[in-house]
Amino acid sequence: MTIDGGDEPVEPVMSAARPQSLIFSFLGIYALDRGTAISSGAVIEVFARLGVSEDAVRSTLARMVKRNLVTRSRVGRRAYLRLTPYAETVLRDGRRRIWETGAVNRDWDGTWTVVGFSLPDSRRSTRHDLRSRLLWAGFGPLQSGMWIAPGTKEVAEVFDSLDVDDHVTVLTARALDPTEAADLVAKAFDIEQIARRYRAFLARWDVTRPLPDAPDDLVRQLLLHTDWLQLVRQDPHLPAEHLPADWPAIRAEQVFHVRAAEYERPALEVAAGLLEGLTP
Known part of the structure; x- marks a missing residue:
């Protein structure tokens, strides 16, 4: 597969995320609360940059229609996608988890x-x-x-x-004696598995490491947001006082915010060239 008329093949740069998760991230950033529809052709073009085939995008969009995540309509020969109310609710919850809840629970009341x-x-x-x-x-x-x-x-x-x-x-x-809150955390949650997820995120995105190989910052933005949302959705948001002092979520959250700010403007510039009616 090639893009932008180039001669070099584009290798897939997706994370472990499924195409639906990446498309959902894209719609959350560029469609949620904008009151506009996005052409399916623009989505196909964006995901060509991610190494996702047109057939894979179309089949994913068809499944998203069946799952009441998007609706499709036609204007002339073009098909357009619009988020359903259900999808908007899910995406707003994701946005809240990313920007408000955060990865570290410092306000637990016991x-x-x-x-x-x-x-x-x-x-x-x-x-x-x-x-x-x-x-x-x-x-x-x-x-x-x-x-x-x-x-x-x-x-x-x-x-x-x-x-x-x-x-x-x-x-x-x-918790009352003899039960300790720290024991409840250890019994009910796999702390090491949660920590491994954050360390994997840092291995991919830490600002001290080379950037993930990708054709542009729009692709990096989508990969970053998808990786981070999947991570915080899997995090039970355990009280910080009962986690190790070097808990990797602290560093990972800092890295996410740095990278997100770094990609925002150049990603929007790329997206504006692909999406009708999108303005900074």
Whole structure:
């Protein structure tokens, strides 16, 4: 594959992120709250720069339509994409996690949200879905059927459409002797695995390292935002006081903000040449 009329092949520069995650990042940066639609041709051109084939982009967009993330419409021969209200809600949550919540929990008040559940074997699939949603929401399994997360969590969306209200109990609690908060963190969460994710991010993006090989800063911006959002979405936001002093999330968050600021203007300039109606 070549771009911009060049003769050299473009090697894929994607991270471990799926094309849908990258497209979602792109729409979050350049479509969310702008009130405009984006042509599917522009998306295809952008992702050619990422080494993603046109067929892969089209099939990904078709799946996103089926999952109620985007709608498609036509004006003449051109197809346009627009975010659904559901997608806007998801993207705003991602934006909040990136720019407001942050990667380090320095404001923990000592409370835990506790979810207990018991589902019959006939609902094994629902049990799996519930566990997946709890992980996504920042919970960790303390013991069989009991999951915890630091702070007070709104969990109504976790149970939405699962029909499990009669099988779950949700409480807020504090650790009392002989239970220590640090022990709860160690039991319910894989601290080393979380740390490895941040170290992998630093290995890719640290400002002391060479930039990831990419054709331009728009590509780097999309890779950066996708990598970081996936990382913070997987982070249960554990209280900093119960994590190692050299917790890599601290450095990783600094690096993200430096790189994001570095790419913002040049990425917008590249995007403005591809997207109709986009202005700085």
